[in-house]
Ligand SMILES: Cc1cc2nc3c(=O)[nH]c(=O)nc-3n(C[C@H](O)[C@H](O)[C@H](O)COP(=O)(O)OP(=O)(O)OC[C@H]3O[C@@H](n4cnc5c(N)ncnc54)[C@H](O)[C@@H]3O)c2cc1C
């Protein structure tokens with residue numbers, strides 16, 4: 001019969017330890033008590049939830065299914081109020097009594113509230129769990145004044161999150177330097193300057209004594225008497241281990257529950273793990289140590305006493321995009337044999353300091369450039385002798401030449417401390433699944449999705465192991481903004497940047513060029529679903545004037561003719577316009593459209609007004625057209641209605657921007673008269689079904705499209721096409737055609753992340769497409785006024801599109 005194992009605390013330490021126990025042969029009937037009402041989630045991502053970058057669902061670590069599949073009894077919303085070590089029972093606040101053979105206490109910490117009068121008033125918040133985060137999100141709104149008491153890691157992440165939500169934020173910090181536990185005074189000053197540059201106000205050396213306001217928080221009073229008004233206050237002044245339960249049960253408790261190297265408490269059947277423990281006089285407030293502790297505890301509980309916990313090297317990384325801060329080990333210079341090696345560049349905001357003792361690295365601080373943190377961590381943890389490297393400690397050679405061979409790291413080395421991912425599991429995932437990019441690695445193993453400090457190491461591992469490694473860092477957009485498109489998309493989203501200029505100001509050279517500005521413009525459009533501040537000057541000239549500039553400086557006009565189906569009335573109007581404005585040539589294009597060529601710039605507004613037809617957008621990096629065949633309406637071979645389906649396809653996607661031009665085709669049978677199998681998206685009618693194909697080309701490159709899915713009806717085909725369409729919009733690089741994109745990503749992955757993605761993911765893709773469509777406009781009716789005069793100013797100074805013409 002299995003022993004009864006009870007776990008108090010459904011956080012990362014308790015559940016992480018259970019995950020380890022499950023790796024051993026089953027010996028326990030497990031019951032978990034958690035006083036929060038949520039399943040286990042990644043607490044370190046609360047900052048991302050507050051900044052609006054992730055939802056509560058995104059940060060779930062173990063779903064209810066996981067507990068069920070592993071036969072774990074989960075009691076959510078039940079707080080354990082007492083432990084009886086003699087009777088070996090725990091009592092819940094629901095009146096329940098549960099007996100145990102072994103007990104794990106994993107109660108974590110609570111927010112520390114310093115003695116500030118009035119701190120229990122409404123309008124005072126802490127930042128520890130999901131409910132706190134939701135309450136803050138409910139309170140935060142544009143223009144609200146927030147005061148964050150505490151300038152440590154949590155306080156700064158809370159401040160930035162609130163600021164991203166539109167609040168006007170002031171950080172009030174007791175000490176004379178920010179993050180003084182991780183940074184020295186110089187590092188703190190660099191950090192302060194960076195936070196202020198982002199718009200967060202910082203007050204140092206100020207003690208908060210009162211929360212002012214009659215019935216609710218209306219600000220704070222400082223020790224010197226100054227009062228700072230605010231709409232709400234967040235206290236982020238540190239954490240307090242939840243050890244009271246253990247103390248009342250008579251266990252040995254100092255600052256926290258005292259454990260030995262096997263994670264045993266003073267009672268032989270009671271163990272503790274995570275932030276609630278004190279090991280060798282140290283209490284940890286980070287996830288990496290608790291994963292290491294969990295492994296040891298799992299071994300202890302399952303009778304494998306070959307593992308011991310000997311303490312962890314402390315490291316911390318600030319998770320604020322654009323504020324790079326990393327610190328590890330002991331950075332004090334007070335020990336007599338300490339050598340400090342420093343580098344500072346105030347203009348670039350870079351500060352680095354290494355502390356060495358006896359030629360071994362014992363601590364480091366990196367601000368403004370944390371790229372080499374993994375190398376320093378390797379030196380720190382391996383206690384490497386650095387005598388031969390002393391001349392180049394702060395400017396080491398590239399890793400490949402420096403003798404840091406990731407292949408030499410042991411398989412058991414934890415690469416991602418936030419998720420406890422070892423080198424061995426990364427290597428295995430790369431080999432088994434053929435991963436070749438960091439994005440794939442993140443998705444598959446969770447490595448590098450936490451605080452980000454292991455990103456470089458993951459990159460090096462990929463480089464060493466993946467045969468087709470794609471170094472995303474090399475693919476920077478351009479030298480004006482030296483980041484990859486993926487990273488910039490992340491920055492735009494998490495930092496809530498709404499204009500191209502903002503991105504250039506904060507992450508680039510402030511000016512931009514004809515390469516990056518249109519790409520950033522597109523990025524804004526797709527990230528914000530068209531609700532950003534459109535900067536038309538950043539677009540290519542064609543998009544600015546809504547016509548295609550020709551080699552002789554004249555323009556071509558292509559009205560939208562959905563599915564290639566027009567009417568005598570439309571044809572008459574086109575003919576009248578062509579005569580009236582002496583259009584040099586009227587041409588039928590290869591895409592079943594009519595092209596009026598040789599139009600003078602000055603005639604464009606009047607031509608548009610006289611035509612009264614929407615723009616065919618035959619000039620843009622966006623949806624071009626849907627070519628259709630005759631289909632069941634008239635063709636004797638037709639088995640599907642290609643015309644109606646094609647017209648509807650065009651109607652659903654028209655006026656939307658895409659990374660590159662996007663052409664579609666719909667045919668009523670496999671004879672393929674409208675060449676749907678060489679279009680970016682093609683719908684091919686079959687007897688009783690539709691094939692949806694993607695990534696086809698008949699340009700410079702000819703490529704037969706890949707089959708995405710076969711579905712039974714036209715609506716299902718349109719829905720599948722929509723999923724691919726939005727997925728391509730969100731994930732392709734700017735100016736990457738679908739045929740390159742599908743080849744790069746692989747059709748299997750495209751399928752996995754679109755039509756076979758979880759329903760919630762599909763819904764989110766659809767919802768973003770719906771919002772983009774709702775925000776899109778027919779370019780010719782811009783400003784409700786077809787003769788919009790601003791469409792023609794300063795054409796000469798605009799970025800020119802790459803070569804290529806309409807078809
Ligand atoms: C906003 C934020 C950002 C962070 N960022 C980072 C970071 O970047 N890097 C990093 O390494 N760490 C970070 N941390 C710290 C990290 O999240 C913690 O170290 C980790 O979550 C601790 O896990 P734990 O399981 O020990 O405790 P917790 O996560 O606190 O879990 C304990 C659980 O037990 C429950 N509980 C307590 N008492 C009882 C009881 N009597 N009965 C039932 N249930 C009970 C609690 O409600 C809680 O759900 C961050 C923390 C926060 C809040």
Ligand code: SF4
Pocket residue numbers: 629630631632635636637638639642667668669670671672673674
């Ligand atoms: S593809 Fe088939 S249905 Fe369409 S026109 Fe050609 S033969 Fe007819």
